[in-house]
Each structure stands twice: as C-alpha cells, then as structure tokens.
Amino acid sequence: MSMTSQIGAAYSASATAWAAGPARLYDRLADVLVARSPVPLSGRLALDVGSGTGAATRALRARGAEVVAADAAAGMIAAGPAPGVVADARRLPFSDGAFGAAVAAFCLNHVEPPADGLREARRVTASGGVVLVSSYGNELDHPVKTAVLDALETVGYVLPPWYDAIQSGPAAALLGTQSMTAAAREADMDAEVHAVDVAFPELDAADLVAWRLGMAHIAPFVARLDPAVREDVVDRALEMLGDPPTLVRRIIILTAVV
16 A cells, blocks of 8 residues: 555544544644635635645635645545545646635645645646645644553554654655745745744643544554543543643744745
C-alpha cells in the first residue's frame, strides 16, 4: 500500500474519533486561517483541499462561500458537511481556475513535496481568487502528548511508519515562515506568510486526552482495544497529565491572491 493510501485509510478509520476530539481544535484553527483571507469570500466557490471532516468548510460557509471538498480519505469526506471527491492534493481533478478560493488547512504537511500541493491549489484558483494554507509551526510542547503516548505504550502501541515519514518529511518542510515561504517560491507563488499562536484555555484535561486519542495516527489503534482497556488508557493518561497548562498551538499561515 502506498504512503498516500496508508494515510487515507488511517484518516478514514479515524472520522468518528476525530469528531469527538481533534475537531474542537481544528475548527478553531481553520477559522483563524479563513479569517486571514485578503479578499471577501462571500459568493465564491471554494475548494477545501484535505477537507477532513469539514473544519475549513464550516469556516468558509460561515463567510458565505459555497464549498466543494477534496480529501484522500473517503471516510473523512463522508463525515463532512460538503459534497466532495476523493483526490490527491498533488493531482486535483478540477480544471484550471475552477474556484474562487482554495483552502488547504493542515493538509500540505502530508504532501511530498509540499510545493506540488501549493502549485495545484494555485492552478485551480481563478485570477483574483485566493489560496489559503496552514501548517503547524515549530512545536510548542505540551505534556498531554507524552502522557497519552506513555499510556498507550503500556498496551502495545507503536507509532505507524507513515507518521514518522510525514514528521521527518513534508511536515518538517513547513515548520516555519521561512520554509513555508521557500515552498511558495518553489511553486511560483507570491505569498504572505505569518506565524500565529492560538490558545485553547477552555480545554480541560479530558478534552486534551480526547484530542490526542482522536488523531489519525492513534485512533485506529484505540478503536481496536477492548472497551475496558481503552478506559484504562484514558485513566492512565489523565493521571499522568494532572492539572495541565493551557494548550497553545503555533500555526504557519500562507495567503496568496492569484
């Protein structure tokens, strides 16, 4: 199975857990990205690239856009609110200039090389339209990650190979403003790039553990556990986490008018 197929399968298998955990973060982060659009989005036909369960779709619709979704994971599209197609972000099945906006929220950090995804997003965006892209920046560490991984390792969890490949490959290529700018230049895009820190003070320890357990590199393993074992993993993680500090996520945002 190709790396893209492995990732698509993992995300499809994670759709339910994603909605119960990570969606709370990604909806906010997608809204921060879409709010940065330098052009009005109302009335535009927008493409949500790597749509997942629809975080960017919801942010776009809130601003009056009509949305088409594209994702490598059929299960994610099925769980989302917009009509969509299964597609590789490097080979989008749409004609040149088909959309008034293309949004890739935490998608191109799964694409090797990221510049190919940027190039495709620009290709399908009409003149005067906008491309909006986000990735995670240099990590602001939080103890929930270690607590959840340590709890999972007690029941045999091992990180899947595709996750390590992403973290050392395309994700690492978009970790900072300079690297995102370099990817844009490689894709012949004239873009503005900024780092933004987003805090989640409303998330308590249980919310944070649900976030990590719902991630695509973890959720399929958790789903296979006996319910009693799964509950024990949650309890272990919460005990190790204790009273957690506020979660802050650093994101890199690219905006480009085509």
